[in-house]
Amino acid sequence: MVINWLKDTTGYVVDEFKTLFELPELNRNPFLLQIERGIGNSLLILATKIINGDIIVREKYHSHHGVLQENFIKTFGHVEKINGTVGVDGKMNDFGKLTEVVGDLWFSNHVYQVNLESIKPLKKVYGDLNLKNTHATLESLEEVGGNLNLGKTTCCNISSLKRVGGNVLVSKSQMNNFDFSKVEIIGKIKTFNDEFNEGKLTTPNY
Numbered sequence: 001m002v003i004n005w006l007k008d009t010t011g012y013v014v015d016e017f018k019t020l021f022e023l024p025e026l027n028r029n030p031f032l033l034q035i036e037r038g039i040g041n042s043l044l045i046l047a048t049k050i051i052n053g054d055i056i057v058r059e060k061y062h063s064h065h066g067v068l069q070e071n072f073i074k075t076f077g078h079v080e081k082i083n084g085t086v087g088v089d090g091k092m093n094d095f096g097k098l099t100e101v102v103g104d105l106w107f108s109n110h111v112y113q114v115n116l117e118s119i120k121p122l123k124k125v126y127g128d129l130n131l132k133n134t135h136a137t138l139e140s141l142e143e144v145g146g147n148l149n150l151g152k153t154t155c156c157n158i159s160s161l162k163r164v165g166g167n168v169l170v171s172k173s174q175m176n177n178f179d180f181s182k183v184e185i186i187g188k189i190k191t192f193n194d195e196f197n198e199g200k201l202t203t204p205n206y
Helices: 002-010 017-022 172-177
Strands: 032-036 042-046 050-052 055-058 081-083 086-089 105-107 148-150 168-171 189-192
Touching: 002 017, 002 042, 017 032, 032 050, 032 055, 168 172, 172 189
Parallel strands: 050 081, 055 086, 086 105, 148 168, 168 189
Antiparallel strands: 032 042
16 A cells, blocks of 8 residues: 555555665655654655654664665755754765754764765754764854754854854864854853864764
């Protein structure tokens, strides 16, 4: 029934049900994504302009075990809004058309974003935004509802940023990259003596 629905909806034909889980992208765009709606409630959905649920982007294969992982996309493509939390645990090329994340948006401590030059056109993150191990420009970002974590990054350009609903966390070595004078910050600006490798992965200290 699911295979027939996919054929009728998209015109794409698969022979086996298990193949559906191997198609997070098609023609380099998001296609069938695995999301969560609540604990233990995983769903496979067709990528549309609005996604309702939490999603984690991963590398195609697990680095140690070599098994195929879910959501090995490189762009958010035509997805414009995600009503949930977004985790990025794989290398992204761009944000496609994504403008809103209605939960948290975090980048993994275990992947350095070598290809992601900008988060454009992202405008709003309603929860926390954690940009560790990135170097992207943030010129489209207008609002963060929670904390904005710029620690251990070489991000730049917050020219459109108007409001942060929580705290701003910044590595002291990067403070000159940002001008917060026109940003309404509900919390505080907190600086840290972070040691990190500019241009490559900095793993967390547990």
